[in-house]
Amino acid sequence: MGFAQILANGVVLGTLYACIAIGFSLVWGVLNVINMLHGSFIVLGGYLTYFAWASTGISPVIILPVVAVALFVLGYALQYLFINKVVTAPVLTTLTLTFGLDMILYNLMTVFFTATPRRVSLDYGRIDALGVSMPVDRLIGMGLALVLTGLLFLVLKTSRIGRAIVAVRMDREAAALMGIRVNHIYATTFAIAALMAGAAGAVFAMVFPVTTNLSGVFLGKAFVICVIGGLGGVSGALVGGLALGIIESFAGVIVGPQNAITIGFLIMLFLLIVRPTGLVGVKGYE
Amino acid sequence: MTTQGTSHIKAKTLAAALGAVAAASLAAPAMAQDVLKIGAPLALTGGLADEGHKQELVWKMWSDKVNAAGGIDVGGTKMLVEIVEYDYQTDGKRAGQLAEKLINDDEVNVLMAPFGSGHTKIVAAVAERYQIPLVACVSSSTEVFNQGFKYLFGTLAPNSGMTEAMVAEFKETMPELGTIAVYGRDDVFPKSMATAISAAASGAGIEVVYEELYPVGAIDHSAALSTIKSMSPDWVYMTGYTQDLILGRKQMEDLGIEAPIITMVTGPAYKEFTEGLGELANGVSSSTWWHHATGYTDVSGAWDSTDAFYQAFLEASGGEDPDYVHGSCAAALDVVADAVTRAGSVEPTAVRDALAATDLETFYGPIKFGENGMNEGREMPIIQVQSGEIKILYPESIADAEMMVIE
Numbered sequence: 001m002g003f004a005q006i007l008a009n010g011v012v013l014g015t016l017y018a019c020i021a022i023g024f025s026l027v028w029g030v031l032n033v034i035n036m037l038h039g040s041f042i043v044l045g046g047y048l049t050y051f052a053w054a055s056t057g058i059s060p061v062i063i064l065p066v067v068a069v070a071l072f073v074l075g076y077a078l079q080y081l082f083i084n085k086v087v088t089a090p091v092l093t094t095l096t097l098t099f100g101l102d103m104i105l106y107n108l109m110t111v112f113f114t115a116t117p118r119r120v121s122l123d124y125g126r127i128d129a130l131g132v133s134m135p136v137d138r139l140i141g142m143g144l145a146l147v148l149t150g151l152l153f154l155v156l157k158t159s160r161i162g163r164a165i166v167a168v169r170m171d172r173e174a175a176a177l178m179g180i181r182v183n184h185i186y187a188t189t190f191a192i193a194a195l196m197a198g199a200a201g202a203v204f205a206m207v208f209p210v211t212t213n214l215s216g217v218f219l220g221k222a223f224v225i226c227v228i229g230g231l232g233g234v235s236g237a238l239v240g241g242l243a244l245g246i247i248e249s250f251a252g253v254i255v256g257p258q259n260a261i262t263i264g265f266l267i268m269l270f271l272l273i274v275r276p277t278g279l280v281g282v283k284g285y286e
Numbered sequence: 287m288t289t290q291g292t293s294h295i296k297a298k299t300l301a302a303a304l305g306a307v308a309a310a311s312l313a314a315p316a317m318a319q320d321v322l323k324i325g326a327p328l329a330l331t332g333g334l335a336d337e338g339h340k341q342e343l344v345w346k347m348w349s350d351k352v353n354a355a356g357g358i359d360v361g362g363t364k365m366l367v368e369i370v371e372y373d374y375q376t377d378g379k380r381a382g383q384l385a386e387k388l389i390n391d392d393e394v395n396v397l398m399a400p401f402g403s404g405h406t407k408i409v410a411a412v413a414e415r416y417q418i419p420l421v422a423c424v425s426s427s428t429e430v431f432n433q434g435f436k437y438l439f440g441t442l443a444p445n446s447g448m449t450e451a452m453v454a455e456f457k458e459t460m461p462e463l464g465t466i467a468v469y470g471r472d473d474v475f476p477k478s479m480a481t482a483i484s485a486a487a488s489g490a491g492i493e494v495v496y497e498e499l500y501p502v503g504a505i506d507h508s509a510a511l512s513t514i515k516s517m518s519p520d521w522v523y524m525t526g527y528t529q530d531l532i533l534g535r536k537q538m539e540d541l542g543i544e545a546p547i548i549t550m551v552t553g554p555a556y557k558e559f560t561e562g563l564g565e566l567a568n569g570v571s572s573s574t575w576w577h578h579a580t581g582y583t584d585v586s587g588a589w590d591s592t593d594a595f596y597q598a599f600l601e602a603s604g605g606e607d608p609d610y611v612h613g614s615c616a617a618a619l620d621v622v623a624d625a626v627t628r629a630g631s632v633e634p635t636a637v638r639d640a641l642a643a644t645d646l647e648t649f650y651g652p653i654k655f656g657e658n659g660m661n662e663g664r665e666m667p668i669i670q671v672q673s674g675e676i677k678i679l680y681p682e683s684i685a686d687a688e689m690m691v692i693e
Contacts, residue, residue, distance in 0.1 A: 013508070116528075213333035214505065257500040
């Protein structure tokens with residue numbers, strides 16, 4: 001099989017991975033919270049998109065923003081009502097809390113949606129060019145993932161709320177003294193992360209079948225991507241996602257799919273030892 | 287007076303209480319004898335929740351039907367059936383703990399195994415330790431049954447039976463069949479099927495051009511399927527669970543894989559597979575342990591024909607079709623009832639011996655346990671999706687279609 005095909009597979013998968021990891025990276029980097037709910041948020045986004053598409057027939061590209069906003073509201077509420085109460089506690093406390101919330105969300109989804117795999121069928125065919133075969137729905141997914149990542153980058157860089165998030169990340173106390181409502185910023189950050197997870201779920205459902213038991217898989221991927229790319233910015237998730245996608249694609253062909261995920265983990269461990277900030281992470285957020 | 291009166295009342299109360307306790311202790315064994323207790327650790331939440339609910343549904347159908355008819359005959363006494371179930375949350379270790387609880391606290395007479403070979407293996411070790419008969423209805427890996435356990439019985443047949451017949455059948459339909467690519471999930475059942483098909487294909491002179499496993503939790507198959515495409519095999523054989531198979535089939539189409547035969551075990555046996563894929567499911571073949579299109583009639587058990595079970599299932603499920611999990615698990619309780627009736631007792635050793643001597647025709651097909659406790663009494667159907675419907679290609683006695691090559 002050609003080098004171009006393997007690379008193209010990896011790049012498309014990598015952008016989807018970046019989209020999965022970006023919200024997780026934001027919450028970890030800004031709030032210092034390892035959000036165990038992240039994988040379930042993605043699955044929830046995927047299921048909501050599927051059911052909205054299946055019952056109305058509306059294009060999932062239009063459904064995506066609605067699902068993302070719904071997840072934003074859910075994320076804001078969860079952070080404001082629960083996580084803000086313990087956000088300054090040791091990391092184990094927030095880990096336990098989000099783990100508990102995840103169990104509730106996961107089981108609620110299993111009860112209401114069942115564990116049956118659901119797939120949004122967008123059979124647009126495929127494009128064959130330069131020795132590469134690529135399904136159109138994957139290209140759409142990649143495009144959406146890149147747009148979402150770019151939008152988040154712009155929000156953080158240029159908007160008032162984005163600058164407030166960066167300020168809180170740099171120094172919580174100083175930001176509070178400057179009149180920034182820290183709890184509101186925390187809740188907003190968590191909500192943006194949930195929004196990104198919901199949008200990533202919607203994109204995912206357009207390409208892959210979604211089931212509840214994917215939540216753990218998504219969480220694991222987000223973890224690896226954040227360590228490979230580094231925390232502290234959008235670029236970390238993008239670089240980490242692309243790196244993991246390409247590594248898994250080449251490893252799948254060279255050492256077999258069975259070992260591809262192991263190779264990803266080995267590279268993560270190696271980076272943890274030699275470069276704890278990740279490939280492009282900001283020092284101080286490792 | 288007052289003191290005397292009080293003590294009199296106390297003595298009366300005490301006597302009454304003692305009498306009640308004595309009556310209860312006498313009544314307890316009598317009650318226990320009137321009910322056959324069947325223990326069932328089930329995955330009602332977690333990743334295997336869909337499968338757990340399937341088992342729960344048919345067991346309820348079965349026990350309701352049998353109890354409504356007055357129960358089962360055990361040594362001249364009619365016994366009602368009670369299924370004691372707990373949710374083990376798709377956590378194998380917890381399934382083992384709950385099996386212990388069912389044996390020790392609930393004092394069940396017989397255990398039913400949970401879904402899948404992996405979890406059955408765990409529960410089987412517990413059942414063996416306490417010498418309680420265990421009937422597995424959704425486990426087919428011979429490695430689970432080849433541990434020398436005496437109390438384990440399974441209603442599915444060994445995996446090898448599903449592969450050798452398939453290779454022979456396909457080779458007969460398509461004599462030019464020369465290459466196969468095997469791609470399977472690294473999990474007890476799918477892995478054993480992948481290994482078995484490779485051996486069967488090699489044995490029949492078909493070259494295995496690709497043989498790889500993918501890890502549990504893989505969410506993308508493009509690397510493997512791109513490699514398979516470059517090898518242009520005549521037959522692509524993929525094993526896994528519904529989600530893997532739906533994605534795998536779609537990605538085969540996306541990447542332009544044009545194999546005349548695509549087998550996905552056990553995808554087409556599940557409605558979720560054909561629903562999730564729509565037209566892409568057409569032509570996909572599989573082997574399965576049972577399908578409701580198999581028309582067994584005049585059989586023993588709660589239902590006297592496959593169709594009687596099918597109609598009852600449609601009513602209980604609100605119009606859903608049953609799959610082999612439903613069939614095998616309902617028939618497994620027919621096996622238990624038959625064994626208890628023949629044993630004339632619920633005593634574990636007697637039930638175990640009766641189970642070992644089972645030779646039963648059910649709506650699910652014949653059930654007869656071999657040396658290792660697996661059902662060796664049947665030929666398993668090869669099925670194929672044709673125009674959205676499940677057709678049976680093999681065995682000839684129940685086949686209703688010719689094999690279709692994918693164009």
